[in-house]
Ligand SMILES: Cc1cc2nc3c(=O)[nH]c(=O)nc-3n(C[C@H](O)[C@H](O)[C@H](O)COP(=O)(O)OP(=O)(O)OC[C@H]3O[C@@H](n4cnc5c(N)ncnc54)[C@H](O)[C@@H]3O)c2cc1C
């Protein structure tokens with residue numbers, strides 16, 4: 001037995017537990033302690049045996065929740081939980097697999113990376129074996145972002161993917177999960193709301209306090225002079241004694257007491273005392289989310305001061321859920337004007353909301369616990385965001401159960417035939433998305449170089465690819481790279497003649513499909529031939545994993561790559577921009593009229609009738625969309641392969657800005673950035689050196705400062721998803737116009753759904769309008785929204801299905817829509833005269849329901865009837881594109897107002 005195994009055995013013996021709870025139950029924060037108490041109690045009442053996992057044996061400097069055995073949290077835990085696992089080093093947490101069937105991550109800021117990072121990836125349950133269930137209940141990022149550094153996103157994503165069920169506490173958490181990690185989460189109630197007031201009354205009875213005098217309670221975690229002044233004013237106005245509770249961490253007490261500088265500041269209280277104070281106060285003023293939650297639970301009137309230091313996300317979420325936005329103040333000064341709020345709190349409304357939400361959250365929790373563990377061994381678990389489309393899984397499957405198919409964004413992904421699959425796990429074991437790896441130099445050697453002018457004329461940059469490829473051909477080897485077919489579909493092909501190389505030369509800015517080339521090149525290598533495989537980093541990573549071993553006679557070249565536009569998006573561009581003529585040639589980087597200069601390069605399309613289309617990068621629509629990364633596949637945004645160490649033996653790219661290092665290295669005909677990533681790369685370069693006109697060392701530092709996708713992915717484009725989902729309905733040109741300018745043809749005021757049928761209909765109408773080739777912004781009216789579980793259902797539905805939407809919570813926000821939308825479509829006359837939406841002067845306003853009355857059923861499948869409806873709508877919706885000055889002014893004013901508000905904050 002290891003030391004850790006022995007340690008656990010000494011305490012738990014041979015006991016087994018249904019659930020091990022991981023989280024900050026031992027922390028200083030009273031509210032946090034209560035979330036774990038509630039979770040533990042709920043699970044125990046559901047009949048599960050629960051083990052509380054202790055804090056790992058690591059120093060967590062800066063986060064002062066390392067309290068000793070006498071701390072209020074541990075004293076509370078000892079008297080209220082039955083079983084504890086001992087504290088273990090981060091790397092030994094896996095010992096607990098011998099004791100628990102399921103690991104559950106609890107509430108509070110467990111996914112705030114600045115906190116979580118001290119524990120490796122333990123807060124993502126990385127220690128759980130693959131046969132154990134992983135569940136997150138109401139876990140929180142605490143803020144509107146996760147603070148996960150870019151280089152850690154892939155690792156965190158991989159662990160999150162292994163969860164069987166994920167729920168988060170805040171609405172913003174659902175967004176962070178989706179946007180940062182591509183993971184679906186569900187919003188549930190903070191566990192403290194899963195218990196009743198009576199449960200907490202039992203704890204209150206355990207307190208030794210007995211206060212007879214009326215008092216007002218201040219529970220302030222981040223004291224300031226401004227808060228102090230407000231508290232004094234309020235207690236004076238209400239003629240109440242003021243009692244103050246500070247952060248539950250004794251190490252902070254003296255500092256915070258001094259900062260608040262008020263009498264009656266109590267220290268050294270138990271968790272039960274904390275509850276007592278909240279329950280028995282006449283009113284509560286707090287900057288703590290849990291302070292407010294418990295005031296609400298006990299029905300004590302309260303107000304909340306936003307605590308920016310601790311993140312606004314949960315305050316927003318709480319105030320929205322409980323419909324208590326009026327009790328939520330951004331600054332303490334404002335509270336003194338609203339002392340009326342400290343008189344009563346509407347328990348009936350609260351109970352109605354909580355009981356509905358509780359039902360929904362408990363259903364989620366029970367289902368998550370009862371759902372059998374998914375034991376699937378295929379690449380099904382690889383999310384779109386993680387899959388680069390390399391096709392290794394397709395190549396290695398021993399029973400041909402995988403095919404590569406295009407999705408509706410026109411990107412390629414594996415599809416598994418589970419009737420054929422034998423669950424051998426080979427596909428997921430080889431997938432580079434799940435196992436990114438490279439043993440190349442972390443600090444590679446860099447060079448500037450180019451070949452002769454003739455080679456460069458037909459190459460994108462310095463022609464290095466051709467020089468290496470010709471050498472391989474001369475040796476009798478094979479070369480694999482990307483080529484167009486006659487219909488301008490792009491895929492990798494294998495050639496073994498110099499004529500064949502012609503098709504591979506020059507960049508085609510579309511993601512190439514590897515098809516069966518991994519097998520073909522492996523065959524050549526196994527026959528003892530030399531081979532060169534060139535492509536983007538993902539393709540090289542995939543090929544190397546496919547081979548599974550090193551071949552002396554193989555050279556790999558990966559390209560610097562800032563994203564691969566999907567083949568579907570290129571087709572859409574061709575069908576839109578070049579639809580009128582038969583195309584016979586496409587060139588992205590022709591060097592006849594375009595110079596080798598980052599902004600002067602451009603698109604060439606030659607037609608059968610002899611005419612030509614020529615546009616520089618800034619004018620061509622495909623290039624513009626590519627440059628903004630609107631058309632790249634999802635994984636390109638967090639690409640695992642645009643990093644150091646690189647994937648190929650050699651990396652090639654354009655050496656933009658090389659003149660800043662040495663003006664002689666640039667003659668406007670193309671200079672390559674050449675990177676040797678390992679000894680073989682160095683050897684290959686020494687071999688071709690004599691064939692190059694330029695080959696000079698350049699320091700890595702200089703190269704890294706060029707901002708190329710060498711050590712990190714290009715950048716994430718927030719409007720990519722909008723472009724791609726719009727592209728399902730509207731033309732390439734329309735999507736580009738809408739995303740570049742962030743403006744829309746129509747604002748579609750539709751959604752205030754009473755049920756999901758309304759939401760489905762809204763989507764159907766949205767699609768029909770879009771199909772008329774209009775850009776549409778769904779305006780989601782959330783003013784005076786009824787609080788119901790439907791809200792969450794609709795929320796998830798809208799996020800998933802509408803390419804572009806905006807939520808409007810007050811009339812003021814409606815003004816923001818004015819400056820972004822040319823015209824307005826309504827579903828209900830109410831909107832036409834609605835508040836400030838009236839400023840939509842000069843805009844076309846159409847009641848779409850009048851065009852499509854209820855009794856007209858929108859046909860589900862495409863067909864003649866649907867075409868007719870679209871045409872009818874198109875006719876009615878067509879407008880002259882003249883902007884109303886009034887609306888632009890309104891939009892500008894609104895934006896200005898928002899900026900000023902932010903600055904003021
Ligand atoms: C999608 C893509 C994005 C790129 N982004 C950048 C960038 O951000 N910065 C930068 O400096 N360089 C980038 N490049 C690389 C650059 O365009 C040149 O390919 C590189 O400089 C090599 O030029 P060359 O003159 O040596 O050879 P060339 O003859 O121009 O290059 C031909 C090689 O590129 C391969 N190739 C062509 N199209 C594709 C494709 N669609 N997929 C995979 N391989 C392809 C061919 O197989 C061949 O191996 C990108 C290339 C691609 C394909």
Ligand code: SF4
Nearest residue numbers: 387388390391393431
């Ligand atoms: S990354 Fe490659 S191996 Fe993994 S699932 Fe996608 S296509 Fe298959």
Ligand code: SF4
Nearest residue numbers: 397421422424425427
């Ligand atoms: S698990 Fe094995 S059989 Fe099933 S799809 Fe993957 S490689 Fe093919």
Ligand code: SF4
Nearest residue numbers: 537538561564636639
């Ligand atoms: S950005 Fe990454 S995933 Fe996308 S095409 Fe380039 S190397 Fe492949």
